[in-house]
Amino acid sequence: MSRIVRWDPFREMISVHNQMDQLVGDLFREPDGWQGNGKGGHMRLPLDVSEDDNSYSVTASLPGIDPADLEISFSENSLTIQGETQAESVEENAKWHLRERSFGRFVRSITLPAAVNADDISADYEDGVLTLTLPKADEVKPRIIAVRGSSEEAVAA
Numbered sequence: 001m002s003r004i005v006r007w008d009p010f011r012e013m014i015s016v017h018n019q020m021d022q023l024v025g026d027l028f029r030e031p032d033g034w035q036g037n038g039k040g041g042h043m044r045l046p047l048d049v050s051e052d053d054n055s056y057s058v059t060a061s062l063p064g065i066d067p068a069d070l071e072i073s074f075s076e077n078s079l080t081i082q083g084e085t086q087a088e089s090v091e092e093n094a095k096w097h098l099r100e101r102s103f104g105r106f107v108r109s110i111t112l113p114a115a116v117n118a119d120d121i122s123a124d125y126e127d128g129v130l131t132l133t134l135p136k137a138d139e140v141k142p143r144i145i146a147v148r149g150s151s152e153e154a155v156a157a
Contacts, residue, residue, distance in 0.1 A: 011113060018111060045081060045108040053142050056112055056134040063128035070130065074118050079134065082107040114140040 048059040060081060062070070070083045085103040115137035122133045 014111060014113070045106045047081075047108060047110065049110065051136075053136075055136055056116065058110070058132040058134065060108075060130045061128060062125075062130050065128070067125040067130075070125070072123055072132065074116070074121055074134070077116065078109055078111045079132070080107065080109040081130070081132075 045060055045062075048057075050057045058079060058081075062083070065083055065085060070081065072082075073080045082105070084105045087103040112134065117135045117137050120135045124131045124133075
């Protein structure tokens with residue numbers, strides 16, 4: 001279902017701002033698997049974001065993370081997810097053939113395009129997958145408008 005959306009220059013500016021944040025962040029982010037000084041580097045946290053008429057859904061794969069080590073905040077229509085993965089202890093004489101799993105601190109923020117009811121945000125963590133549900137504020141949800149005919153019967157549009 002497609003719908004006509006009125007052009008909003010501020011929404012376009014926010015979209016460009018988010019894309020620039022991602023571009024600049026990618027320029028300064030260490031390559032995947034970067035181990036730095038042995039204390040870990042920054043990880044990239046890929047997200048899936050979808051919406052329906054009532055809410056936004058944000059999903060992140062975080063295998064091996066203790067949910068108690070996650071910090072999730074929402075302020076001024078921006079969602080931030082942060083945490084840290086710990087490196088496994090490594091045998092000193094181990095001879096690695098491949099080491100691609102990264103560890104370290106991660107932070108990811110996104111700005112949502114419409115108002116959210118912050119008091120009703122929920123977070124679920126199951127099998128290494130974090131799922132956040134952010135209900136849209138009532139003023140941005142679609143409304144059904146009843147149309148009255150000549151016989152004064154209301155007909156749902």
